[in-house]
Amino acid sequence: MPMSDDQPYIRFIHVSKAFGDTPVLDDVSFEVRRGEMLVVLGRSGVGKSVTLKHIMGFLRPDQGEVWVAGQEVSSLPEEALLEVRRRVTMVFQSGALFDSLTVAENVAYPLRERAAREHTIGEEEIQARVDELLGRVELSESRDLMPSSLSTGMKRAVAIARALAAEPECLLYDEPTTMVDPLMASTVGDLILKLKRQTGLTSVVVTHDMRLARKLADRVVFLVDGRVAFFGPIAKLDACEDPMVQAFIYLDEKPLAAVAPS
Ligand SMILES: Nc1ncnc2c1ncn2[C@@H]1O[C@H](COP(=O)(O)OP(=O)(O)O)[C@@H](O)[C@H]1O
Ligand SMILES: [Mg+2]
Structure with missing residues (x-):
């Protein structure tokens, strides 16, 4: 289905979802424009x-609609969902790289899959594309290394390159800076920012890291108890009076204030 450029790329319209008796999403509405980076903030759990899984069509809402690239994904048959999942890629899905493949072969994987499917690209083009992608994530030197010898941050960069290899329209990042030290978190955040500027891809970043949100977000959805406590430009988040939002902002700034000379 064709989609005009001014239509949001992703839309949640009054989405509710429960697991058994436990409500998880409660009347959630937001949208992501083409080329925009939306950050989904909120506490663990x-x-x-779950929001990202609705975008990929792995979960369907109990109520409401989820639109992606001009289609209501919650009503699509499985085959059409496969097509949506080619256009929208989860960067750390199943998190892991293939441990028995080199960095370069990990990045080549989606290209080889496509070559098998479409018979359009040859080995030379695959290698050229891999080199270009590794350059983009600053891993050219590591192309022949095995994932086990990389730091967590470098593994995430490889995962990002692998996601880009599939040439998606939209990238979904689930907790890109969790489980890495603050310096590495900053490096991963810088890389995502650089790619955002270079590629202009639509993206959704899920995190509880306020610093990352401030670095990356065009707009923010802040979830509290499954509902949207704030949706708007990151610059307006500080004015949100929800106590949970204020607690996040306070805890984020506190360490800085503590080391600042009085
Ligand atoms: N497939 C599922 N079946 C049952 N409960 C689930 C499922 N997926 C997530 N949940 C529950 O939904 C809530 C939200 O999960 P999740 O979206 O993973 O939280 P987070 O914000 O940390 O990413 C949690 O309480 C989780 O246990
Ligand atoms: Mg999560």
């Missing part, structure tokens, strides 16, 4: 990953 608030429904951030």
